[in-house]
Amino acid sequence: MNVIVDFSVVPIGVGVSVSKYVVACQRVLDDAGLKTNLHAYGANVEGSWDEVFGAIKKCHEVVHEMGAPRVSTVIKAGTRTDRDQSLDDKVRSVESKLERSG
Amino acid sequence: MNVIVDFSVVPIGVGVSVSKYVVACQRVLDDAGLKTNLHAYGANVEGSWDEVFGAIKKCHEVVHEMGAPRVSTVIKAGTRTDRDQSLDDKVRSVESKLERSG
Amino acid sequence: MNVIVDFSVVPIGVGVSVSKYVVACQRVLDDAGLKTNLHAYGANVEGSWDEVFGAIKKCHEVVHEMGAPRVSTVIKAGTRTDRDQSLDDKVRSVESKLERSG
Amino acid sequence: MNVIVDFSVVPIGVGVSVSKYVVACQRVLDDAGLKTNLHAYGANVEGSWDEVFGAIKKCHEVVHEMGAPRVSTVIKAGTRTDRDQSLDDKVRSVESKLERSG
Numbered sequence: 001m002n003v004i005v006d007f008s009v010v011p012i013g014v015g016v017s018v019s020k021y022v023v024a025c026q027r028v029l030d031d032a033g034l035k036t037n038l039h040a041y042g043a044n045v046e047g048s049w050d051e052v053f054g055a056i057k058k059c060h061e062v063v064h065e066m067g068a069p070r071v072s073t074v075i076k077a078g079t080r081t082d083r084d085q086s087l088d089d090k091v092r093s094v095e096s097k098l099e100r101s102g
Numbered sequence: 103m104n105v106i107v108d109f110s111v112v113p114i115g116v117g118v119s120v121s122k123y124v125v126a127c128q129r130v131l132d133d134a135g136l137k138t139n140l141h142a143y144g145a146n147v148e149g150s151w152d153e154v155f156g157a158i159k160k161c162h163e164v165v166h167e168m169g170a171p172r173v174s175t176v177i178k179a180g181t182r183t184d185r186d187q188s189l190d191d192k193v194r195s196v197e198s199k200l201e202r203s204g
Numbered sequence: 205m206n207v208i209v210d211f212s213v214v215p216i217g218v219g220v221s222v223s224k225y226v227v228a229c230q231r232v233l234d235d236a237g238l239k240t241n242l243h244a245y246g247a248n249v250e251g252s253w254d255e256v257f258g259a260i261k262k263c264h265e266v267v268h269e270m271g272a273p274r275v276s277t278v279i280k281a282g283t284r285t286d287r288d289q290s291l292d293d294k295v296r297s298v299e300s301k302l303e304r305s306g
Numbered sequence: 307m308n309v310i311v312d313f314s315v316v317p318i319g320v321g322v323s324v325s326k327y328v329v330a331c332q333r334v335l336d337d338a339g340l341k342t343n344l345h346a347y348g349a350n351v352e353g354s355w356d357e358v359f360g361a362i363k364k365c366h367e368v369v370h371e372m373g374a375p376r377v378s379t380v381i382k383a384g385t386r387t388d389r390d391q392s393l394d395d396k397v398r399s400v401e402s403k404l405e406r407s408g
Contacts, residue, residue: 115322
């Protein structure tokens with residue numbers, strides 16, 4: 001089962017600057033060979049369910065190892081059985097309709 | 103690694119009434135022996151990372167088997183290394199402060 | 205337009221214990237006269253769109269005034285035009301099906 | 307008070323294809339003059355609190371007018387008082403650290 005995920009991480013108890021923890025998670029996703037798209041509020045991730053959620057677990061572990069006593073993530077997970085869909089498909093589907101009606 | 107999760111599921115493409123799918127997911131969580139607390143917008147779930155996320159994957163599979171072509175979930179996941187915390191602790195921590203200051 | 209919301213708040217840059225900020229937000233919701241249901245990962249809130257989102261804005265302001273340099277909230281908002289629905293209805297709808305099938 | 311938001315919308319009860327509703331919301335955000343960045347799981351939006359949340363309310367109204375009996379959105383809202391930050395800043399902060407450590 002493939003999944004398209006949106007994923008954001010907030011370390012708690014490490015001060016106001018959280019970007020180095022976000023970077024560490026992004027590296028975990030990259031190292032797992034997952035297709036990702038970074039945006040201002042997290043990252044889109046595409047892959048098999050087990051690979052994607054394995055990487056998210058690893059991200060929690062890495063951020064704790066970096067010293068964060070609490071880690072809070074928000075994950076939106078979408079699966080579909082009617083057809084395959086990629087990250088790029090999802091954006092194109094909206095963008096093409098915006099252009100036609102613009 | 104233990105995790106406290108908030109989990110909600112929206113099946114897409116099956117009409118306006120979604121409660122039977124929510125019920126099926128609740129049953130998956132119960133069958134997995136996980137501690138849960140149902141609320142109006144999802145459920146809190148407490149357990150080991152692998153058990154909780156295994157149950158969430160199973161919920162996607164069950165809702166697809168019931169006929170939903172798309173399943174969208176939102177998961178908030180919190181882990182902490184500074185101390186153990188249960189679902190009940192989290193609520194009590196807020197409620198006790200509300201009473202003292204009320 | 206009425207709305208049923210699930211709302212959680214994370215202050216960033218104030219250390220590992222966040223419950224006093226959650227309490228302050230809960231008080232804002234109560235003072236606004238909104239029906240709420242606290243759970244381990246936030247609160248369900250029911251009311252008119254403008255009242256509910258006015259209270260959420262006020263919560264951000266109050267948490268900043270308490271000293272948090274960053275405030276991050278997650279809001280799930282549901283509206284429906286087919287019929288009225290309350291917080292209690294949503295939980296009862298699931299619980300009654302769980303009992304029948306249990 | 308400025309806010310950076312991540313916003314996604316799911317119409318319920320209108321079948322499996324939801325992109326035309328997403329397009330309508332994107333148009334509402336654009337018409338409000340808000341800076342947005344579309345991604346595969348929603349859109350980042352930047353602006354004053356009242357303008358951003360006014361547009362999100364309008365999005366719910368428009369999607370109902372298009373025929374969706376239920377509309378469910380997920381909103382992540384971040385405010386900060388320590389400094390100004392834009393959508394572009396947030397992404398650059400992570401990307402620059404990725405490059406340095408890559």
